[in-house]
Each structure stands twice: as structure tokens, then as C-alpha cells.
Amino acid sequence: MKHRAVKRRSVVIGIGATAGVAAVGGIALSAQASTGTSASGPGTLTFDPEAYTKKTITITTADGSEKDVVYHFWAPITYVTSPVDTDHQTLVVSVPVEIDGKAVDASNAPIVFANEVGGYFPATVKDATGVGQATMEMSGGAPPAGGASGAPSGLPSTGASPGDDGSANDMTDAAGGRVSLPQLALAAGFVVVEPGCRGRTLTDSAGNYYGTAPAAIVDLKAAVRYIRFNKGRIPGNTERIVSTGTSAGGALSALLGASGDSRIYDKYLKAAGAADASDAIFASADWCPITDLEHADGAYEYCWGTSVTQTTGKGVDQTVSKDLRTLFAEHQAALKLRGLNGFGALTARNYDQYLLTTYLQPAATTYLASLSDSARTTYLAKNTFITWKGGRATFTWDDYVTHVGARKKDAPAFDAFDLSAGENNEFGKDTTEARHFTAYGLEHDTTGLGAKRLDSDIPEKLNLMNPMYHIGRENPGRARHWWLRVGTNDTDSSPVIVANLAAALHGLGDDVNSLMYWDQGHGSNTDPGDFIAWISKVSGHRK
Secondary structure (H helix, E strand, O other), X not given: OOOOOOOOOOEEEEEOOOOOEEEEOOEEEEOOOOOOOOOOOOOOXXXXXXXXXXXXXXXXXXXXXXXXXXXXXEEEEEOOOOOOOOOOOEEEEEEEEEEOOEEOOOOOOOEEEEOXXXXXXXXXXXXXXXXXXXXEEOOOXXXXXXXXXXXXXOOOOOOOOOOOEEOOOEEEOOOOOEEEHHHHHHHOOOEXXXXXXXXXXXXXXXXXXOOOOOHHHHHHXXXXXXXXXXXXXXXXXXXXXXXXXXXXXXXXXXXXXXXXXXXXXXXXXXXXXXXXOOOOOOEEEEEOOOOOHHHHHHXXXXXXXXXXXXXXXXXXXXXXXXXXXXXXXXXXXXXXXXXXXXXXXXXXXXXXXXXXXXXXXXXXXXXXHHOOHHHHHHHHHHOOOOEEEOOEEEOXXXXXXXXXXXXXXXXXXXXXXXXXXXXXXXXXXXXXXXXXXXXXXXHOOOOOXXXXXXXXXXXXXXXXXXXXXXXXXXXXXXXXXXXXXXXXXXXXXOHHHHHHHHHHHHHOOOEEEEEEEOOOOOOEOOOHHHHHHHHHHHHOOOO
């Protein structure tokens, strides 16, 4: 299905009852200014229902139709009482009140909680003047050690170049257009909350990194607590919060879903001044999540280890790749996961076949079936490794890997020996901008650290950042509804990451909707209309 780009046209046509001067971070701002706040600034967690501006926007939806939406917009609100950085620890709220001239009552609508994180960079709403304007900040800090550019692991293909800002929720559709989930959600009659959060590149005047792990997830949890604390004041159903995110934002969305009300975050949330409320969410939607970082290097080599050349033209050390594949096999066996559709135990010996039959061949089948007869014939002539018979696509694992081509990353992909990966920076601490977080990465360090053990705080940080940690403990506060997506040509990570998430959650009895997009890369979303329909279905919402 072809999805058109979203048109963005936002005009102020009125203002709510509250107007005047509020302060954010010590700066006085008018409530009518584009960067103003509601009456609930630092020091208070009470949402002011009247502190909105009234706006209009025309949104092109997933089916190509246009909708004129009138909505109430709350400018940046600080969601903790002890903010470290009000440029990032704030959120905006958008509530539809009229769609195509028809009044909308969103008082009990699902709340789409859309984070804009990419590459574990900061996300901000400080300049947002309307829905879908939150941004990912790829600047504001030094690159990690090792002399690399600091380009992160896993940015959506629509993301900006380093040094610019981008929107992680502006994903690509099958036709190469843009998909803005916050705007599509608004056009569907849902309440939209877009939170900012700290990220790995932020430093204070003394050079301390204050946005590294677990800052981002702490901030997102605090934002959820703010929403739930304001039940009855903030529009929407606070029991039906649906988190969305892409890439590292997808990882954080998955973590938010898996770790609801986990006590291991309490000290961090208390320090931030988070509301005394639940941070559990109803559903988690995660596109190409860059997660399970301590095992991601092995999963990457399992899938892409035979792709000996990177997109840069550089070769891959096959000894390192083999070592990491061995570590993957050990970890996968320890997980004791069972595949979907009665596949059985998932091991390194059969995971390629599992991906083929459960995800890859169905993805190719769906794609080919959507083409016209002539377009399908042309595609199959160019991709002779696919057998098309009886309306079904089949092929081998080796042919699939060859079809994907050169991999994006070196080995290791995430815990780089020279500390150059964005994830190394994500585990930075104090004035140390990048650290190893796996024993294998540390053992092969090329920066001259000389350390024999990982820093003592790393195991805790890994637990704080990994949804699989909470899923493995059957966290009772986890979300029970999951939407998981990744492109089959995405070599920013490994398809194993999404497949393991789906298998682990399904094993707990959760509602899991997972599939892969054929021939799509990182940050793709070719079924946004289906996602919007899914929210309505699982939440029980009817307009």
C-alpha cells in the first residue's frame, strides 16, 4: 500500500483561558509564545486543562485522504519537580476537538506517547508549536572517544545528518514518503503526548555527561507518571497509554513497556522529582528497536557475519565475527525461548530457518502479492533467488543474506573496540564520554585502557536499559499489547532482536503483533494505517 507524505500546516486560531507569563528554567515566557509553558512549570505537577492554544492542521492520512483537524495544544510542560534540563524534561500535549467539521470528544481516547529519540541522542519539544514537531538532537556534545564522528547506531533512514536535528517518528513508507505517527494519531481522534528526554551527548559546564544511561528511560517514565498523576485533568484515558518509538526510540518504547512500575528505577525517579504515580503503559509499539545491547553484537554477527564487506567498503574481521557468533549461540541457548506458531526451541542451529519461515518468506510473499502481475514479473526477473509458486515466496537463508548485501557496521557493531560506537557513549559516566559494556569489547580494547573488568556499575546500567531483563522476570507491570516491526534490509541491527522480543513476550501470553517489511531499511513503516486500527482495536476505543 502506498502512503503519502503528511502535509504540515499549523495555524493558531485561538487561545485557551490561561494567558500571561510563566517561567521555565528561570526564563519568563508568555503563554502565547511558541516556546511558552502552561501554568504547570517546574515545582508543580498539576496539569492545567485551560492552558492551551487552539490550532488547525491538515493531515494526509495513511489511505491518502486529507483531514482538517482542529486541536488544543499545550506548549512545553516540565514533567518533574527537580529538572536537570528543562529543554529536554518537558512534554507537549495535543488533543483533537474537531475533525473535518465534526466535533470530537477525546476525553476517553487512547493516549499515544510518541518519543522522538534516535541514536540515544536527546529529544526535545522546546521549540514545538504544534503536533509532530518534537525533534531529535544530533548535536550538543563531543563525539565518543576513538576519533569517530559520533554517528549513532541506528538512526532512521529519514534522520538528519550529524549536527542537524531530525524526527525519529517521521519514518519512511513503501513509496519513500514520510509518515508522522503523532499526526496520524491525532487525525484518528487520539490524544498525543510527545515527551522530550535527555540523551547521551549532553554535558554540563564541567564536562559531565548527564544524559547517558539510564537518563532517557528515567525521563520517559517520569513523563508517563505525569500523565497518570493528572488523570481527570489531562484529556484522554490514562489507562490506555500506547508508547511509540523508532530505532533507539523503539528500544526505549520497548523498555517502557517491559519495565512498568519496576522498583529498580525508584531512586532515579525520586531524584528527578517524578510524580507519585504508576509508570506502567497499556501497549508498546516499537520499530527497529536498537536494544538488548549486551547481546546485540552476537546477534548482529549471526545474521550478517557472512557479509564480509561493509557499506563503507571496509572488510570485517572474520575471527571477531566467529567469536561473537559463538557468544550468540551460548546466549540464545540460555534464553530457552520457543518460536511462534509452534516452531519449538530457538537455537543458533535453527534460528535462520525460524526467521525464514516466520518472518522473511511471509514478508516477501506479502510484498509480491501486492504488486501487479507485470511488476511482480519484473521483480522476480531481477531477483531470481526467489521461487514464486502458488502465491508464496520461498528462498534460502544464504540467498537472503546475499540479497541484503553489504552490512552497515563493523564487528563488533555496538561495543566497538575503539569506543567509537554511539552505544559506548550511551554508557559514558561523569567526564568519561565512552565505556565498554561487554566483557568481549573490553578484552579487545584498542584504546589502551588496560582494565581487566567492566566498571562495577555497568551490570546495573544494562539491566536498567534492557527490556529482556524485565521480560525474563515476568514483570507484572509490563504492557500486555505489543506492535513490533523491522525492515528485512535493516543492517543497523539484527532481525533476531525483534524476533526474540516477540518470542519472549508471546511466551508470557502477551498479545504480540510482529512482522517484517520486505526490502525495507532502518526506520521504515509501510503499514501505518494498520497500526492506527490496531490501537483502536486493543484499546477498545470507538469514536
